[in-house]
Amino acid sequence: MTNKTELVVSAGSVEEVQRLFQAGADAVEIGQARYSLRMPGSFDSSMIKETMQIARHFDKKVYVSVNTLFHPDLVEELASYLGQLQELSVHAIIFGDPAVLMAARENAPTIPLHWSTETTSTSYRTVNYWGKKGASRAILARELSFEEVIGVKQNTTHEVQVQIHGMTCIFHSKRSLVSNYMDHRKDGRELDLPLYIKEDNRDDANYPIFQDEQGTHVMSAEDICMIEQLPTFIQHGFDALKIDGILKSAEYNETVVSVYRRAIDDLMEDPNRGVDSAWMEEIKRIQPETRPLGTGFYFKEQVY
Amino acid sequence: MVTAVQTRKKPELLAPAGDLDKLKFAVMYGADAVYIGGEKFGLRSKAGNFSYEKIKEGVEFAHRHGAKVFVAANIIAHNEDFTGMEEYFQTLYKIGVDAVIIADPAIIEICAMAAPELEIHLSTQASTTNWQTLKFWAEEGVKRVVLARECTMDEIHKIKENVNIEVESFIHGAMCISYSGRCVLSNHMTNRDSNRGGCAQSCRWKYDLFEDGEDGMEPISPDDDSYTMGSKDLCMIEYIPDLIKAGVDSFKIEGRMKTIHYVATVVNAYRRAIDAYYEEPENYRFNEEWMEEILKAANRPITTGFYYHTPTDVDQIFGTPPKVAQFDFAGIVLDYEENTGIATIEQRNRFAIGQEIEMIGPKRDRFEQKITQIWDEDGNEISVANTPLQRVRFKVDRPVNAYDIMRKRK
Numbered sequence: 264m265t266n267k268t269e270l271v272v273s274a275g276s277v278e279e280v281q282r283l284f285q286a287g288a289d290a291v292e293i294g295q296a297r298y299s300l301r302m303p304g305s306f307d308s309s310m311i312k313e314t315m316q317i318a319r320h321f322d323k324k325v326y327v328s329v330n331t332l333f334h335p336d337l338v339e340e341l342a343s344y345l346g347q348l349q350e351l352s353v354h355a356i357i358f359g360d361p362a363v364l365m366a367a368r369e370n371a372p373t374i375p376l377h378w379s380t381e382t383t384s385t386s387y388r389t390v391n392y393w394g395k396k397g398a399s400r401a402i403l404a405r406e407l408s409f410e411e412v413i414g415v416k417q418n419t420t421h422e423v424q425v426q427i428h429g430m431t432c433i434f435h436s437k438r439s440l441v442s443n444y445m446d447h448r449k450d451g452r453e454l455d456l457p458l459y460i461k462e463d464n465r466d467d468a469n470y471p472i473f474q475d476e477q478g479t480h481v482m483s484a485e486d487i488c489m490i491e492q493l494p495t496f497i498q499h500g501f502d503a504l505k506i507d508g509i510l511k512s513a514e515y516n517e518t519v520v521s522v523y524r525r526a527i528d529d530l531m532e533d534p535n536r537g538v539d540s541a542w543m544e545e546i547k548r549i550q551p552e553t554r555p556l557g558t559g560f561y562f563k564e565q566v567y
Numbered sequence: 568m569v570t571a572v573q574t575r576k577k578p579e580l581l582a583p584a585g586d587l588d589k590l591k592f593a594v595m596y597g598a599d600a601v602y603i604g605g606e607k608f609g610l611r612s613k614a615g616n617f618s619y620e621k622i623k624e625g626v627e628f629a630h631r632h633g634a635k636v637f638v639a640a641n642i643i644a645h646n647e648d649f650t651g652m653e654e655y656f657q658t659l660y661k662i663g664v665d666a667v668i669i670a671d672p673a674i675i676e677i678c679a680m681a682a683p684e685l686e687i688h689l690s691t692q693a694s695t696t697n698w699q700t701l702k703f704w705a706e707e708g709v710k711r712v713v714l715a716r717e718c719t720m721d722e723i724h725k726i727k728e729n730v731n732i733e734v735e736s737f738i739h740g741a742m743c744i745s746y747s748g749r750c751v752l753s754n755h756m757t758n759r760d761s762n763r764g765g766c767a768q769s770c771r772w773k774y775d776l777f778e779d780g781e782d783g784m785e786p787i788s789p790d791d792d793s794y795t796m797g798s799k800d801l802c803m804i805e806y807i808p809d810l811i812k813a814g815v816d817s818f819k820i821e822g823r824m825k826t827i828h829y830v831a832t833v834v835n836a837y838r839r840a841i842d843a844y845y846e847e848p849e850n851y852r853f854n855e856e857w858m859e860e861i862l863k864a865a866n867r868p869i870t871t872g873f874y875y876h877t878p879t880d881v882d883q884i885f886g887t888p889p890k891v892a893q894f895d896f897a898g899i900v901l902d903y904e905e906n907t908g909i910a911t912i913e914q915r916n917r918f919a920i921g922q923e924i925e926m927i928g929p930k931r932d933r934f935e936q937k938i939t940q941i942w943d944e945d946g947n948e949i950s951v952a953n954t955p956l957q958r959v960r961f962k963v964d965r966p967v968n969a970y971d972i973m974r975k976r977k
Contacts, residue, residue, distance in 0.1 A: 332694055332696050332715070332717075332746060332749075333696060333697045333699070333700070334696045334697055334717070334718075334722060335696075335697045335698060335722045335725040335726065337697075338697040338698070338699045341699070360696075360697070360700055361699075361700045361703035361704070362697050362699035362700045362703070364703065365699050365700075365702065365703050366699065380748075381749070382643070382748060382749050382750070382751050382762060383643045383670075383671070383692075383693075383748050383749075383762065385643050385644065385645050385671075385762070386644050386645050386646050386648070386649070386671075386673055387646055388644070388646075388649060388673035388676070388677075389644070389671060389672055389673040391673075392672045392673050392676055393672070406751050406754050406760065406762075407645065411645055411646055411647075414646040415646065418646070433750070433751045433752055433754070433755045434745050434749075434750045434751070434752050434770070435745055435746050435749045435750070436744050436745045436746065436796070437717045437746060437873070437877065438744065438877060438878050438882075438883075439877070439879075440744070440796050440883075441776070442880075443878075443879055443880040443883055444776065444788075444794050444795075444880070444885070446879065446880040447880040447883070447885050448792065450787075454778050454787065455778040455779065455780030455781070455785070456778070456779070457778075457779050458776060458777065458778055458779070458787075459776070459777045459778075459779065459784070460774040460775065460776055460777070460794055461774060461775045461777065462756065462772060462773075462774060463772065463773035463774060463775055463793055469777070469784070470755075472776075481752065483755060484755070553779075553784075560754070563758060564758065565754060565758050565759065565760045565765070566758060566759055566760070566765055567759060567760040567763035567764045567765030
């Protein structure tokens with residue numbers, strides 16, 4: 264337990280970065296909409312530069328997500344984009360497509376790489392594979408059980424990051440599925456965002472759905488909240504615990520970060536102190552009514 | 568003068584084979600290669616997957632007819648799924664399987680170590696979309712990449728110009744509406760793991776779309792026109808020359824769960840289109856009959872997917888999918904007596920005297936005829952063949968052969 268568990272949160276604006284650092288985040292994940300997937304906001308190079316200055320001031324870290332699926336035109340921009348990230352000395356580049364790994368070897372040789380393919384980061388052997396290829400950290404799929412993520416951590420020497428709070432992506436299409444539906448309906452009206460889909464005949468689960476330049480994304484109906492399992496994560500030495508800030512207000516994310524910060528600090532100080540019920544209560548107080556809290560797949564049995 | 572196209576190797580026609588019978592039909596109707604699932608590590612847990620014995624039989628049959636067999640081992644593995652993998656790939660290699668289709672890099676690594684001579688193809692589940700990534704996999708020893716279905720024709724050109732690796736592309740069949748491998752709807756809605764063979768096809772369910780405006784959650788979808796996300800099925804039969812010119816090395820047909828009738832009909836049409844093109848590239852003309860044939864077996868309306876433009880509303884199915892196929896699989900020909908003109912048929916769907924049927928066979932035109940008499944195996948006259956797998960005999964107007972297929976109008 265000598266290693267410090269890092270608290271990572273994704274952020275949507277430079278202002279939010281500052282607030283999240285002040286609330287206790289150790290690192291932020293940011294990205295530019297053109298090269299990343301499902302970030303809470305888009306950061307161009309000047310914003311990344313500004314974020315780096317703030318991070319240096321607070322002695323925190325900035326990870327830049329470059330994790331989209333690259334089509335040939337976009338691949339041609341990779342060398343110069345990664346070159347910029349090298350120049351800005353960002354603390355890590357998050358990638359899913361091996362094209363980024365290839366381009367980073369030449370254009371960002373000293374920047375650590377974090378591997379994240381979301382749905383397909385599922386085993387310690389695959390983590391070790393990308394580790395051998397140059398990734399220093401793996402960000403695991405959210406469809407794994409507690410036992411499985413612990414199994415990964417125990418069987419790799421690379422850093423392991425898991426998500427402990429917020430929503431997750433459950434579907435990504437390159438198509439514009441909401442616009443397509445509205446075109447089919449011949450209904451030209453503006454939609455009031457946010458949008459949700461529900462299974463026909465099932466009223467309890469609202470899945471957020473949105474479109475951007477990467478296509479259409481469907482998100483989970485519940486927010487993961489693993490604050491009561493923090494002792495286990497810390498005990499097993501997970502290197503980084505992530506809060507996804509997407510589709511949440513800066514106030515919400517700020518509070519959530521501060522609660523997890525306090526909980527982690529308390530547990531680091533006295534690992535045997537156990538769970539404080541005040542942590543969960545504080546999160547429940549600000550949790551939007553339409554977003555039930557849950558434990559994702561950590562305690563679920565899946566079949567196939 | 569020899570054109571660039573003529574010098575280019577003829578692309579492989581690759582067909583799905585859900586079981587040994589389907590494998591045989593696919594090969595007989597002109598597939599250059601088939602892909603199958605073994606009993607482990609594949610994504611179609613409900614297809615009639617092949618035991619080692621069956622794989623061996625399939626490989627022997629295919630090789631005898633000059634065709635190859637690929638085995639899909641394309642799950643995204645969890646920690647506990649690696650048991651027995653080395654032995655599995657070694658056995659496949661010993662059996663003589665021509666290649667394995669893998670999505671998970673850890674499995675690629677295991678296969679390369681355990682059976683270094685076994686050819687590895689990267690599955691479409693890895694959603695590979697650019698030449699840089701293909702280059703990465705080529706350096707890892709991957710022989711062929713099955714492209715993501717999101718690649719355009721122009722992008723395939725660009726990929727082939729930049730990297731020397733075999734490229735396989737889907738040309739026909741059902742499509743994930745998501746990037747393959749990047750969808751866990753099924754996990755969330757049914758606890759069935761899509762990336763390990765449990766996909767419940769949740770993308771084809773009906774949904775309701777809601778907006779969350781000033782008045783709270785408001786439905787956008789009317790009751791009779793649900794929000795749906797399902798894709799029409801891919802069909803590239805009209806664009807064979809474009810695919811050849813783009814440099815696609817293998818034309819892949821989807822559908823390990825489909826019937827013998829479907830596989831045979833679709834393979835037959837593509838076989839004839841590809842052969843016609845290579846016979847005379849300059850004078851190649853699309854034959855409408857190939858499309859008619861395909862539509863006789865089609866499950867859904869068709870689209871060209873991402874090849875020419877990002878799919879719009881017209882490339883999707885909204886509401887209940889219309890029934891496309893006008894024909895049903897009725898039987899297969901087991902035998903034909905030349906002197907009497909009598910065929911022995913194994914029944915696959917009910918048919919009766921008076922019914923109009925069609926006969927199709929490998930690499931030939933179909934013919935139609937009316938059934939006037941049916942005999943059972945003992946030579947008794949019967950009016951209807953209504954028992955599955957029942958063997959019956961009747962007279963046909965033109966010669967048929969074993970592996971010919973009989974279909975009937977629905």
